[in-house]
Amino acid sequence: MQNLLIIENLEVHYYTRAGTIKAVDRVSLSIKKGETLGLIGESGSGKSTLGLSILKLVPLPGRIVGGKLLFNGKDLVKLDNKHMRKFRGRRISMVFQDPMTSLNPLMRIGEHLIETIKTHKKVTQKEAEERMALLLNEVGIPFERSKDYPHQFSGGMRQRVGIALAIALNPDLLIADEFTSSLDVIVQFQILNLMKKLKTSYQMGMILISHDISLVAEIADKIALMYAGQIVEFAQAKVFFEKHLHPYSEGLLNSVPNIQLSDQKLSYIPGMPPDLTHPPRGCRFHPRCPYATDICREKEPPLIEVETEHMVKCFRYELRK
């Protein structure tokens, strides 16, 4: 299958008074058409910044300083704001974390949808309205509610509106940033099912940014694990959960609570994620890694392709290859 988006050595830096924060540090990824990539990592690992940088909406003082974003072969990094706007919403769209605040409080949700459609397509009011009705039906909101304001909806319903907005123009790629984090578990499940349904019917590529590993496991085809601005492991979802290699993946998956274990003690990864203004020398994970050796403290490990489509950034697998 054809690659939809290829990210090559992308670097995003935040220039703050305390120093330069390398939030995304030489990240390379690829997503095929209709494929779902789960991007997981702790808070501050740079996953949200990576998501926003694909739309070139990194908030100031952040900037994309290097690398390429090849979307259907076209480098988005080189596009100016005017051309980039044609991609936003139309080809690449985004579902936000907090459905409570991501809708204009003074715009009826129907208007919201029509506005979005009309931003990109020259259609008549009637056509836009028809499309709106279709979209509302698709995400399970009764048409009568199109005249309601966002505050009249519950969190789950608002997230449905958010999803309707994101798919309004049949995008090729949907970036969903923690899109279920502020919802309760049952609503999460409903929204997740909706996403699964839409994913197949719309044939969209999807980047699912989350720290909720079990959620990602439900829907993702591939998984990329981020740590301190870098991808440390990249694999098919099944491979990742069964045969993960990186010590960080191991620590992370061990810290998912499991009620069936007799030992009820919750394991965790000791230490804190590094300060990205002064990342540790060598491998960024070494201060917290149980297997760290001298070389880890000195040299940065390369991203090693252990098998096809399974990459890991760790010296332990260099020899094996």
Add this chain to the structure above:
Amino acid sequence: MTEIKYSASRFIASKLKSICPRTVIEYFALIGFIIILSIILMAIFAPLIAPYNPIKKVGELLESPNSKFILGTDGLGRDILSRIIFGARTAICVTLLAVSISLSCGVLLGLVSGYVGGKTDNIFSLVMDAVYSFPGLILAIVLAAMLGPGIVNTAIAIAVIYTPTYFRIVRGLVLSLKESLFVEAARAIGAKDRTIVFKYIFPNVLSSIPIVLSLNAADAVLTLAALSFLGLGLPAPTPDWGFDLKAGHAYLASKIWWPSTFPGLMIVLLTLGFSLFGEGLNEIMNPELRK
């Protein structure tokens, strides 16, 4: 059928209830509104209401209030009641003009400045703060003296001193709104800057404006009166409360109180109307202020 009647009557009752004030302060708003409305009506229908021509000598000089001249006559033998009624035109005209000029300039500049940010914002803010730092009345006097008399000129002089108020409020709100998630979401959808400013930010700013508007109008009435009192308002024969107050002021020493008292009362009344309305609105629109 009875059900429909029932629901209809309930609907009417609820509508009535929503108009009726619930707290004392809401009565204030209502009273303020009535005062403003009646003065505006007075201004509109001045030729029909006024018993005499306001700029012609119609009686003896300085007649005390009597059955022919209810509020007496002034130093030039003109009917004070008629002058007060026509004076409402001046007051309302200048106030509304001044408030709308300052409102539109302040809001527009605030939107642009807050949204664009950077150097543009610095420059606009600096200018506005400079204007704001002057004592309002003194700046208005300087401007009025420079521009010369006339309705539009006086309105501009007054408008300049109130523009920074709107600018500050709007800019502050825009600064916080442009960082909000729904604006970011609008960007992610690919909305143009103009769409974001006018469809996403502006409507959310709008709700905080009416209160300031009303309170500023109260202030503007006083400023206009002060300018006219100092002879910087409108050219002489035009009926103008501040000017009449000044003219009547000379006779106070000889216990001739009517030429100055009535215009003065009108100034107080209109100011009170705008303040009450503004304060009441503030209370109604800000439920947090309620007990």
